[in-house]
Amino acid sequence: LDPHREFQKFKLHPYVANLLRDGKIVQYGAKTAPVGGYFSIPKLYCKGGLIIGDAANLFVSQKIKGIHVAMKSGMLAAEAAMDALIRDDYSESSLSKYQKSIFQDKIGKELYRSRNFHQAFQKGQWSGMIKAAFQYLLGGRIIRNRLPSEPDFVHMRMLAGPNRVGSPTVEQSGDIIYDGERTFNKDADVYYSGTIHEERQPPHLKITDIDLCYDRCPNEYGNPCIRFCPANVYEMEFDEKTGKPSLKINFTNCLHCKTCDIKDPYGNITWIPPEGGGGPKYTIV
Numbered sequence: 001l002d003p004h005r006e007f008q009k010f011k012l013h014p015y016v017a018n019l020l021r022d023g024k025i026v027q028y029g030a031k032t033a034p035v036g037g038y039f040s041i042p043k044l045y046c047k048g049g050l051i052i053g054d055a056a057n058l059f060v061s062q063k064i065k066g067i068h069v070a071m072k073s074g075m076l077a078a079e080a081a082m083d084a085l086i087r088d089d090y091s092e093s094s095l096s097k098y099q100k101s102i103f104q105d106k107i108g109k110e111l112y113r114s115r116n117f118h119q120a121f122q123k124g125q126w127s128g129m130i131k132a133a134f135q136y137l138l139g140g141r142i143i144r145n146r147l148p149s150e151p152d153f154v155h156m157r158m159l160a161g162p163n164r165v166g167s168p169t170v171e172q173s174g175d176i177i178y179d180g181e182r183t184f185n186k187d188a189d190v191y192y193s194g195t196i197h198e199e200r201q202p203p204h205l206k207i208t209d210i211d212l213c214y215d216r217c218p219n220e221y222g223n224p225c226i227r228f229c230p231a232n233v234y235e236m237e238f239d240e241k242t243g244k245p246s247l248k249i250n251f252t253n254c255l256h257c258k259t260c261d262i263k264d265p266y267g268n269i270t271w272i273p274p275e276g277g278g279g280p281k282y283t284i285v
């Protein structure tokens, strides 16, 4: 799936197009939402360190909301850090009070109430709606424990057979006209994100096994990185004479959404921080 392309199509729906009439683009950005939920929250402290916000999966996946949780976790972490400073004690046991404070707080209870939201839908839409509603309304009295789930059940299926291709790329399908007013191609959108990286640095996107991108991935998953990346960072080029593929990585376009690090089916891409200061320049918060 190419989420950027789907979003352009969404804006062309007559109802949405009417809402956007006379509007103009202000900024572009992309972000992967950590929807793992309550059961994927890691240990939130270590000696001398605390984890807050999205980094700790503190995100209400049922509402696709995480800013309030991130802010509150930052406040609670600041309190724990201040306490550690006063007592000059940065040990695990000293900082563990931060984790307790998260789960005693309103945000911890909110995360707990929606803890099985995604798992509930793995057996279908209708049973998912019933289970999710019971859990939310009754606060977990009926479904107390973690429902069984498979990792990325919906989106990580292999292509049906060898030599199949995935969903069409924008260029292949050609069914969206980018008018520069309502619809924008990825390159134009990257411009609106203000993304800048120093060109003369090692790419901050590391491919562990490049042969896998040419041998297995095209047949098994159809090189999804060239579709799901919202900034056209990954491009597969083919030699005119030999037809040999070559993966081009336009790392300077990267919006730091982390989709490739998370969604590459083989875990073959690792995102590391680029040189200081590089990345999108969001000015609207």
Ligand code: SF4
Pocket: 205, 228, 229, 230, 231, 232, 233, 234, 253, 254, 255, 256, 257, 258, 259, 260, 261, 271
């Ligand atoms: Fe997002 Fe990865 Fe593309 Fe950067 S390279 S924009 S982190 S998918």
